[in-house]
Amino acid sequence: EDQVTQSPEALRLQEGESSSLNCSYTVSGLRGLFWYRQDPGKGPEFLFTLYSAGEEKEKERLKATLTKKESFLHITAPKPEDSATYLCAVQAGSQGNLIFGKGTKLSVKP
């Protein structure tokens, strides 16, 4: 069964304290791995798509990387406005649907 696991469930950082979020997956035939940011009560906001092992994408303080079994979302010198839940999802096989992890809730304190 296709599965996505995110860790940690929650992460508290001080402003400027860099860290990484993990997304491990077991799927048959990965087509793409997606990162989203979700603020409370709102829809997920698209961040990155990664397609193959070794690929990296960057946007402001965020950098996403992909291996054959997991993806990391690196946050460099975070600010309080980076506080949100970060969701990882995969698209696999011939199915177009996304399979999501439970998310990592990030809190950045000033």
Place this chain on the structure above:
Amino acid sequence: DAGVTQSPTHLIKTRGQHVTLRCSPISGHKSVSWYQQVLGQGPQFIFQYYEKEERGRGNFPDRFSARQFPNYSSELNVNALLLGDSALYLCASSLYSMNEQFFGPGTRLTVL
């Protein structure tokens, strides 16, 4: 350009009632997907439509149904509402069925 829009924003229903949620995709996008998100969990896939045809269905009961119209907008219908149907219902649009999906703000459904 406008993003994905959903209506209504919030909805309160009682058990046994029926509800219809609506979604308009990003202009030019031909695929719409529906997800259910309960508090503290990631979104769960309900349906995907592409060019008005059902392309995928998640593990949800037959009380859930959907359709896509010629203008690519979509409706999600839920019959015989249960308390457990209370959730944030998300619509996502994509250019084709296998591209990045962009989400709307969601409809918060509360079943009393």
